[in-house]
Amino acid sequence: MSFTLLINIKKLLQVRESNLHYVSGKEMNIIPSINDAYLLLENSLIKDFGEMKDCPKKLEKFKVIDCKEQMVLPSWCDSHSHIVYSGNRSNEFIDRIKGLTYTEIANNGGGILNSVEILRNTSKEDLLKQSLERIENVVKQGTGAIEIKSGYGLNIDSEKKMLEVISDIDKSNNIIIKSTFLGAHAFPKEFLQNKDGYVDLVINKMIPEFNDLKLIDYVDVFCEEGYFNLNQAEKIISAAKKIGIQAKIHVNQFNSIGGVKLAVKYNALSVDHLEILNDEDLDVLKNGTTMPVALPTCSFFLGLNYTPGRKIIDSGLPLAIASDFNPGSSPSGNMNFVISTACIKMKLTAEEAINAATINGAYSMGISDKVGSITKGKIANLIITKKIKTINELPYNFGESKISKIILAGNLI
Ligand code: NIG
Ligand code: FE
Numbered sequence: 001m002s003f004t005l006l007i008n009i010k011k012l013l014q015v016r017e018s019n020l021h022y023v024s025g026k027e028m029n030i031i032p033s034i035n036d037a038y039l040l041l042e043n044s045l046i047k048d049f050g051e052m053k054d055c056p057k058k059l060e061k062f063k064v065i066d067c068k069e070q071m072v073l074p075s076w077c078d079s080h081s082h083i084v085y086s087g088n089r090s091n092e093f094i095d096r097i098k099g100l101t102y103t104e105i106a107n108n109g110g111g112i113l114n115s116v117e118i119l120r121n122t123s124k125e126d127l128l129k130q131s132l133e134r135i136e137n138v139v140k141q142g143t144g145a146i147e148i149k150s151g152y153g154l155n156i157d158s159e160k161k162m163l164e165v166i167s168d169i170d171k172s173n174n175i176i177i178k179s180t181f182l183g184a185h186a187f188p189k190e191f192l193q194n195k196d197g198y199v200d201l202v203i204n205k206m207i208p209e210f211n212d213l214k215l216i217d218y219v220d221v222f223c224e225e226g227y228f229n230l231n232q233a234e235k236i237i238s239a240a241k242k243i244g245i246q247a248k249i250h251v252n253q254f255n256s257i258g259g260v261k262l263a264v265k266y267n268a269l270s271v272d273h274l275e276i277l278n279d280e281d282l283d284v285l286k287n288g289t290t291m292p293v294a295l296p297t298c299s300f301f302l303g304l305n306y307t308p309g310r311k312i313i314d315s316g317l318p319l320a321i322a323s324d325f326n327p328g329s330s331p332s333g334n335m336n337f338v339i340s341t342a343c344i345k346m347k348l349t350a351e352e353a354i355n356a357a358t359i360n361g362a363y364s365m366g367i368s369d370k371v372g373s374i375t376k377g378k379i380a381n382l383i384i385t386k387k388i389k390t391i392n393e394l395p396y397n398f399g400e401s402k403i404s405k406i407i408l409a410g411n412l413i
Contacts (some may be wrong), residue, residue, distance in 0.1 A: 004041040004410060005055075005062035006072060006384070012037035012049060013073035013391065014358055016373035022291065022363040025316035028352040031391065039072060041380040044409035049374060065412070067384055070404060071391065073354070075144025075381035076335035077361030077372050080248075080272050080293055082149050082182075082326035083138070084131040084165050085115055086122035089327045102302050102329060103226070103254065112152070112186040115327050119152040119162070128165045132172070134325070138333040139175055139413060142403050144381030145372075146175060146333075147248070147322075147365045149220055151182030154198075155190075159183050159206055163215035174408035176379070178365040180248055181210055184221040184228050184236050199232045203239040211243055217366070218269065222250040223259035230258050237266045248364070252276045253304075264288035270320065270364040274307045275299060285317055291364045292317060294356075295324035296341040302329050309346035309356075320360035321353065340398035350392045382407040 012034045023030075038055035040048040040062070056062070092105050092114070105111050119127065138146065148166045153159035163179060170177040183202040191198035210216045219240035223233040237247045247268040251259030253275055260281040263271045271285070272293040285292055294307035312319050321342045325333035335357055342353040362372025370379050384405040385394070394402050406413040 002043055002410070003047070003062045004065065005059065006039040006065045006067050007055060008052060009037040009039060009067040009072045010069050011035055011071045011391075012039055012374060013071055014354065014373045015049065016359065016375050018369070018375050018377060020359070020373070021368040022318045022360045023355050024318040025313060028313050028319065028355045029349055031351045031354055039374065041407075041410045044379055046374060046376055046378050046380050048376065065384070065405070069387040071385045071388060073383050073385070074358045074371060074373055075383055075406070075408070076142045076357050077365065077367070078138070078143050078146045078323050078325070078333065078335055079270065079320055079361045079364035080295060080322035080324050081146050081333060082151060082324070083134050083146065083333055084127065084148055084150070084162050084169070085119060085152050085327050086127055086130055087115070087118040087327070088331065089114055092328065096302070111328055113189060115152045116154050116158075116186070116188060120155070120158045124161050124165060127161065128168050131165055131169060134333060135169055135173060135175060138325070138335070139406060139408065141334045141336055141401065142383045142406060143333065143335050144175060144408055145178075145362065145365065145367060147178040147180055147218075149180040149182040151185030151220070154183065154186065154188035156206060156209070160210065160215070163210055167215055174411065176367060176371060176381070178217045178367065179215060180218040180220045181207065181216040182220040182222070183207075184233070186222065186227060195232070199228075199235055202236055207240055207245070208243070211245065216245060218248045219245050220248050220250060223257065223262070224250065224253055225255045225257060230262055233259065234262055237262070237268070241266055246366070248272065252281065256281055260284050264290050269366055272322070273298070275305045277308055277312070282312070282315055282317070286315070291320050291360060293320045293322055293364050294342065294346065295322055295330065296345055297332060297338050298324045298330040300341050300345070301331070306345045309342060309348055313348070313352060318360050318363075319352070319356050320364040321356040322361060322364070336394065336401060336403070337399060340395040343395040344398065350395050353395060354391065380407055380410040
């Protein structure tokens with residue numbers, strides 16, 4: 001048994017009861033905290049916390065970390081990433097600077113299919129190595145749980161390769177991983193003339209096989225004009241639901257084509273992107289338990305509209321934010337920058353952005369009973385900040401790390 005005791009914490013942030021799974025509307029502007037606090041960890045879990053006056057006295061029993069003038073909060077929960085990929089698309093980045101749009105680049109054979117070509121020609125070992133480097137980087141930036149999607153293989157072997165790499169990352173690391181099958185990310189070039197044939201392959205071969213191999217937690221579809229239409233998306237989501245796999249889907253990135261309504265109908269865990277969100281979509285979300293997820297660094301990188309996060313929260317809904325880390329539309333998994341961008345561009349307060357990146361992010365990957373808040377019994381994945389006076393300094397110093405130490409599963413990294 002090993003005990004770690006954090007003492008003299010200026011502010012212990014995001015202290016919650018275990019029955020809370022997400023926060024919505026006005027409540028998002030509150031981060032319950034304890035000033036001048038201690039936090040006791042037993043092995044990988046949060047054991048106890050409170051004010052320093054009640055701190056355990058016999059310090060020699062514990063590994064002690066003094067957090068004077070520093071704050072402590074739960075690690076970031078990044079509920080949407082494509083962090084397993086090969087190579088990069090920096091050439092497309094320059095094409096966009098010169099004036100081409102994301103859609104034009106994709107229509108010219110670039111985009112997702114460019115990454116598919118590279119990934120199919122990358123060995124599993126190399127893919128794992130490249131991906132682990134990025135994982136180590138996001139861990140240093142405070143991410144303690146991350147959802148990872150497949151979707152750059154688009155055939156059985158290469159999708160399986162991606163999912164196995166996700167599983168290997170899970171086994172080799174203390175970061176918490178959720179795996180999402182995104183076979184319906186784009187139509188592979190072999191099926192461009194037979195799109196329904198590809199949907200059949202996803203439904204009849206890939207989902208059952210990968211489910212049997214226990215490689216997938218969730219299923220995703222890029223529901224968008226030029227990608228998977230509503231009918232194709234519904235077939236995939238309903239096939240997954242029949243075998244107990246919930247959906248988390250890409251919707252409303254460029255057009256609102258009914259993906260939100262579809263997701264809520266099937267009780268999807270989250271709807272992600274929402275750069276284009278109309279009032280009907282908003283009303284539909286109010287009648288469900290599906291979490292809206294904004295990806296502000298994707299908007300930043302592609303120069304798209306920002307998801308109307310302010311409007312979503314003001315209408316009483318919850319909101320999560322995630323990195324969307326991928327080679328095409330958001331080649332960064334830095335959640336600190338995601339939080340800054342949510343504040344600067346979507347007009348969230350620091351409190352709202354922190355809720356969106358912790359407890360609501362955890363909900364969006366189905367793990368809010370394990371992480372996302374300082375709660376007895378939850379996993380001790382924590383950020384210890386540098387010396388700061390208010391939490392506003394976290395988003396304010398954009399692009400700069402305010403993190404001094406990281407704890408994952410009770411261990412100092
Ligand atoms: O979430 N929009 C679809 N998928 C990714 C982009 C993937 C890529 O360009 O490689 C996204 O933005
Ligand atoms: Fe994405």
